[in-house]
Amino acid sequence: MFTGIIETLGEVINLKKDQENLHITVKSDITNELKIDQSVAHNGVCLTVVAINNDEYTVTAIKETLDKTNIESLELGDKINLERAMKLGDRLDGHIVQGHVDETGVCKSIKDENGSTVFTFQYNSNNNNVTIEKGSITVNGVSLTVVNSKKNEFSVAIIPYTLEHTTFKNFKIGTKVNLEFDVIGKYVARLTELK
Template identity: 70%
Template sequence: MFTGIIETIGEVKELKQDQSNIHITIASNITSDLKIDQSVAHNGVCLTVVSIKDDTYTVTAIDETLAKTNLDTLSKGSAVNLERAMKLGDRLDGHIVQGHVDQTAICESIEESDGSWIFTFTYDKSLNNITIEKGSITVNGVSLTVVNSKTNSFSVAIIPYTYLNTTFKYIKPGNVVNLEFDVVGKYVKKLFENNQ
């Protein structure tokens, strides 16, 4: 379980293909606090630490994960949003985030707006995910509030702190991002569908 509050940005140091899986080695300032078998969210994708060496650690993304996320776009030197799993009793500063990406989206536009930025994203509506105005959404692991919710698009307002301390500063129009829709909304939607 995560909160969508990014701890730090890691840097991809190595990508190693292993059949249909990819082993991703990342350098970060939280590596010394990690242990093997620990869960860490990478751009919102929950992956297990499988090895640690010096200031780097390695996780493995399987074929299904690569097909549903933007991890297959990573290259050596890529920046990655990182968040360790929350501890029982911690404050929930963002919202409940499972680390299970629902689908990807495309950044359509970025507008500067009086000291912040408005990012607009479109996604495939055929997967039946939804956003609601002022609801929660996770974009590349970052807990955000939806504005301008539409059938297959939405916007988020990014404050300077979030812009500077996450990979939002690297996102450009046309880039692919990971989305995890609000877990409460997903359960309500499922209950509604089952009662029709």
């Protein structure tokens, strides 16, 4: 389980296809604290550490992950948001994040609001995912509050600190992002479907 509070940025330094899997090697300032078999969220995608070498570590994404996230579009040199799983007893500063991406979305607009930046994202309305005003959403692993909710679109307001310390600073119109909708909202939506 994660909180959506990004610890640091990593840099993709190697990508290796192996049948339908993708091995991703990341250079990071938290590598020395990792161990083999540990879960780390990469742009919100929970992946298992399979190898460590000095300040670099490797994780493997399977076809299911590649099909449902933006991981397959990573390129050498890309920066990615990193978060280690939370420890029992830690404060839950963000919200409950599983590291299981529901779908991808696309950045539709970026607007400077004199102290914050408002990003609007569009997603597939056929997947029955929903957002609500002041509800939680995870975008590329970042825990955020929805400020404008529509049927297949939502906006979030980013403070300067988050903009500077996450991959949001690299977003452009058309950027594909990983979305994990609020787990409680997903259960409520599913229960409503079953009635």
